[in-house]
Amino acid sequence: MQQADAPPVISIRGLEKAYASGHRALNGVDLDIAPGEIFALLGPNGAGKTTLISIVCGLVTASAGAVTVGGHDIVRDYRRARALIGLVPQELHTDAFEPVRSTVAFSRGLFGRPADPKLIERLLRDLSLWDKRDAQIRELSGGMKRRVMIAKALAHEPRVLFLDEPTAGVDVELRRDMWALVRSLRGTGVTIILTTHYIEEAEEMADRVGVISGGELIVVEETAALMRKLGRKELTLHLAAPLAAVPPELADWNLELADDGRALRYRFDARAERTGVPSLLAGLARAGLSFTDLDTRQSSLEDIFVDLVRERRAA
Amino acid sequence: MSTFNSRGVWAIYRFEMHRFRRTVWTGLAVPVITTSLYFVVFGSAIGSRMQEVGGVDYGSFIVPGLIMLSLFNESIFNASFAIHMPRFTGTIYELLSAPLSAFETVLGYVGAAATKAVLVALVILGTANLFVDVEVAHPFLMLLFLLLVAVTFCLFGFIVGIWAKGFEQLQIIPLLIVTPLTFLGGAFYSIDMLPEPWRTITLFNPVVYLINGFRWTFFGTADVAAGVSLLVTAGFMLLCLGVIWWIFRTGYRLKA
Numbered sequence: 001m002q003q004a005d006a007p008p009v010i011s012i013r014g015l016e017k018a019y020a021s022g023h024r025a026l027n028g029v030d031l032d033i034a035p036g037e038i039f040a041l042l043g044p045n046g047a048g049k050t051t052l053i054s055i056v057c058g059l060v061t062a063s064a065g066a067v068t069v070g071g072h073d074i075v076r077d078y079r080r081a082r083a084l085i086g087l088v089p090q091e092l093h094t095d096a097f098e099p100v101r102s103t104v105a106f107s108r109g110l111f112g113r114p115a116d117p118k119l120i121e122r123l124l125r126d127l128s129l130w131d132k133r134d135a136q137i138r139e140l141s142g143g144m145k146r147r148v149m150i151a152k153a154l155a156h157e158p159r160v161l162f163l164d165e166p167t168a169g170v171d172v173e174l175r176r177d178m179w180a181l182v183r184s185l186r187g188t189g190v191t192i193i194l195t196t197h198y199i200e201e202a203e204e205m206a207d208r209v210g211v212i213s214g215g216e217l218i219v220v221e222e223t224a225a226l227m228r229k230l231g232r233k234e235l236t237l238h239l240a241a242p243l244a245a246v247p248p249e250l251a252d253w254n255l256e257l258a259d260d261g262r263a264l265r266y267r268f269d270a271r272a273e274r275t276g277v278p279s280l281l282a283g284l285a286r287a288g289l290s291f292t293d294l295d296t297r298q299s300s301l302e303d304i305f306v307d308l309v310r311e312r313r314a315a
Numbered sequence: 316m317s318t319f320n321s322r323g324v325w326a327i328y329r330f331e332m333h334r335f336r337r338t339v340w341t342g343l344a345v346p347v348i349t350t351s352l353y354f355v356v357f358g359s360a361i362g363s364r365m366q367e368v369g370g371v372d373y374g375s376f377i378v379p380g381l382i383m384l385s386l387f388n389e390s391i392f393n394a395s396f397a398i399h400m401p402r403f404t405g406t407i408y409e410l411l412s413a414p415l416s417a418f419e420t421v422l423g424y425v426g427a428a429a430t431k432a433v434l435v436a437l438v439i440l441g442t443a444n445l446f447v448d449v450e451v452a453h454p455f456l457m458l459l460f461l462l463l464v465a466v467t468f469c470l471f472g473f474i475v476g477i478w479a480k481g482f483e484q485l486q487i488i489p490l491l492i493v494t495p496l497t498f499l500g501g502a503f504y505s506i507d508m509l510p511e512p513w514r515t516i517t518l519f520n521p522v523v524y525l526i527n528g529f530r531w532t533f534f535g536t537a538d539v540a541a542g543v544s545l546l547v548t549a550g551f552m553l554l555c556l557g558v559i560w561w562i563f564r565t566g567y568r569l570k571a
């Protein structure tokens with residue numbers, strides 16, 4: 001679906017944002033999004049994900065830089081740029097007394113599209129909201145409200161959909177539905193940009209991932225390539241007797257001594273065909289070392305950020 | 316594609332009219348009851364001592380002022396609430412992300428608020444007719460003036476709704492400025508009845524011109540010339556338009 005050589009559907013250049021408080025939320029972001037791709041923005045709280053999306057969608061004014069959507073500048077040619085975009089914001093913002101169907105129809109009108117009851121019906125059915133079509137929004141559960149917001153964002157048939165933390169506070173089933181929806185939208189050529197805190201989510205859904213931290217895009221890469229870098233695990237072996245140094249026969253594994261010699265730490269690629277774990281355990285036995293306990297840990301998002309930032313500084 | 320987003324304007328207008336429809340009975344009962352009360356108090360109690368003002372029966376004389384008082388308050392309240400609500404609930408995100416110009420947004424909200432304000436004014440006129448004889452000398456100009464003032468005060472209300480940081484602040488301007496100016500602006504008396512220097516001081520109150528312009532369309536006479544009234548109304552409208560233009564240009568209290 002992704003057209004690598006087509007001109008980008010979104011192009012961001014030198015984007016900066018300093019809020020009135022003086023806080024710098026974005027520090028010169030450059031990013032191109034290809035038409036039809038699913039792009040995940042991965043980053044911790046306060047990284048600037050929502051700020052970035054809000055600028056592209058017209059909710060926040062950039063301090064510097066330029067953005068085009070479908071080749072249209074978001075400031076000078078805002079009508080054409082915005083007509084292409086659908087936004088599902090991070091927070092639940094809905095009217096209370098509006099019925100579901102009319103709020104979705106309202107969104108379509110707001111974007112200048114002619115009424116299309118058939119399309120609204122299909123949307124509501126796809127999002128399992130058809131039974132609630134005449135209910136007031138305040139009568140819905142949180143998950144249903146989120147679906148209403150998705151329906152509103154899709155009502156004008158956008159070419160680009162922004163999902164700001166679509167799975168925050170959402171149960172497993174809705175999450176599955178959401179991903180099914182994202183995939184089917186992608187099937188119709190819609191470009192999707194989503195934000196998340198979870199590596200797994202980015203990995204499962206996205207064609208490409210951008211890691212953002214402190215208002216800077218640290219890395220943008222194909223998901224598979226990034227996962228090779230990020231998918232690290234750490235094995236800790238708690239030894240029966242402390243060691244002064246790593247025994248030479250275990251030099252191949254690049255082990256680290258920790259906890260005053262009472263633990264050995266081994267970092268490995270969980271996705272590699274050979275993780276080296278079985279052979280390490282065999283080697284340990286050969287060296288006559290016994291351990292009382294062991295645990296493995298996925299590298300956390302924070303570890304990854306630290307690694308990536310360090311890597312970038314070194315480069 | 317700088318084409319006019321008429322569907323967007325219509326969507327906002329319909330949304331707002333729906334909102335009014337949900338509270339139509341209270342929305343209409345309040346002005347009817349208030350008007351009746353004014354007639355009981357002013358018309359009977361005071362009117363019995365003041366038979367005529369400038370050749371017009373006192374009960375009839377206060378009708379235009381009464382309508383203006385409600386029109387000011389309705390217009391400001393409707394429009395300020397309409398734009399303040401989405402700011403408060405956060406649904407304004409959708410408005411800001413839509414391909415709508417400032418003009419279209421304002422047209423939708425102010426159009427709906429003004430429609431409701433004019434309807435309420437006409438209901439008051441109808442209610443007044445139950446108590447006193449009201450003859451309108453220039454019905455067409457009366458409607459035009461009604462519309463002009465409604466739009467102007469809705470624009471003003473729109474500004475209040477964007478400026479206000481909470482619902483209490485929505486009430487402040489009407490309560491502290493508009494209602495006093497209306498009462499002091501000859502809504503229920505002719506400013507010619509005032510001794511100097513109060514009469515001259517009152518002429519600095521812009522509401523005097525609005526009320527008198529409107530009164531002129533009823534009785535063909537008023538304390539100030541109708542043309543001056545029109546000029547003052549138009550001036551206030553232009554001022555509001557200027558402020559709104561600035562709000563959208565800078566994103567004041569709309570965009571971070």
Ligand SMILES: Nc1ncnc2c1ncn2[C@@H]1O[C@H](COP(=O)(O)OP(=O)(O)OP(=O)(O)O)[C@@H](O)[C@H]1O
Nearest residue numbers: 019021023025044045046047048049050051052571
């Ligand atoms: N309106 C605002 N005024 C001042 N500072 C703001 C405003 N909005 C966001 N910020 C600050 O900008 C930074 C980036 O915020 P942003 O909401 O973009 O982060 P995020 O990556 O979306 O975080 P999260 O994962 O928690 O949603 C934060 O430090 C935040 O406090």
Ligand SMILES: [Mg+2]
Nearest residue numbers: 049050090164
């Ligand atoms: Mg966010």
